[in-house]
Amino acid sequence: MKFFVDTADLKEIRDLAQTGLLDGVTTNPSLIAKSGGKILDVIAEICSVVDGPVSAEVAATDFETMLKEGRRLAKIAPNVAVKVPLTVDGLKTCKALSGEGTMVNVTLCFSPSQAILAAKAGATFISPFVGRLDDLSQNGMSLIADIVQIYRQYDSIKTEVLVASIRHPIHLVESAKMGAHVATLPPNVIRQLYNHPLTDKGLDAFLKDWAGTGQSILGQ
Ligand code: G3P
Numbered sequence: 288m289k290f291f292v293d294t295a296d297l298k299e300i301r302d303l304a305q306t307g308l309l310d311g312v313t314t315n316p317s318l319i320a321k322s323g324g325k326i327l328d329v330i331a332e333i334c335s336v337v338d339g340p341v342s343a344e345v346a347a348t349d350f351e352t353m354l355k356e357g358r359r360l361a362k363i364a365p366n367v368a369v370k371v372p373l374t375v376d377g378l379k380t381c382k383a384l385s386g387e388g389t390m391v392n393v394t395l396c397f398s399p400s401q402a403i404l405a406a407k408a409g410a411t412f413i414s415p416f417v418g419r420l421d422d423l424s425q426n427g428m429s430l431i432a433d434i435v436q437i438y439r440q441y442d443s444i445k446t447e448v449l450v451a452s453i454r455h456p457i458h459l460v461e462s463a464k465m466g467a468h469v470a471t472l473p474p475n476v477i478r479q480l481y482n483h484p485l486t487d488k489g490l491d492a493f494l495k496d497w498a499g500t501g502q503s504i505l506g507q
Pocket residue numbers: 293313314315416418419451452453471
């Protein structure tokens with residue numbers, strides 16, 4: 288399973304890239320606004336740090352302008368994945384850009400039927416938002432199960448399921464059990480994945496016992 292980080296914060300991206308576990312980055316207009324930078328500069332900097340796909344979202348809503356914006360974003364670096372919303376014009380843009388060899392991430396997916404359309408439009412990634420469905424008392428994870436099951440029925444579908452709007456580690460674990468290809472995680476959730484109190488407790492005990500031996504591995 289691939290791990291993307293869902294942020295436009297360069298400091299966070301640099302830190303996480305150093306772990307060697309980061310496969311890509313997703314951004315959206317809200318995250319770019321939060322970064323305080325200009326989208327073209329921010330995406331170029333992220334692409335210089337991360338080799339994997341870096342999602343950059345168009346801001347227009349009509350096909351012609353979305354296509355122009357998508358082409359502009361794609362020119363930044365070969366690893367840019369243009370992000371388009373799941374609308375009629377967004378899917379037309381997806382079809383056009385993927386036909387030009389550009390990676391496309393179709394975002395704001397909330398139903399299996401939308402995911403089928405995105406696959407037909409040649410999306411590289413489909414982004415179903417699990418947390419925002421949970422917020423409405425709907426089951427975000429069952430949407431992932433449905434999309435994974437549907438895509439598996441067709442060898443011709445190459446679209447990867449990119450689980451988005453992840454709020455906690457269980458969303459990631461459930462996605463992995465279902466075989467989703469990618470999870471995009473906020474930085475705080477990535478950090479939570481490492482933690483277990485028994486790991487800390489066990490390590491403390493090992494270190495205490497080791498100190499009692501007076502040994503040094505490198506000193507022998
Ligand atoms: O980038 C899309 C998605 O991950 C947003 O998550 O937490 O704003 O619902 P959230």
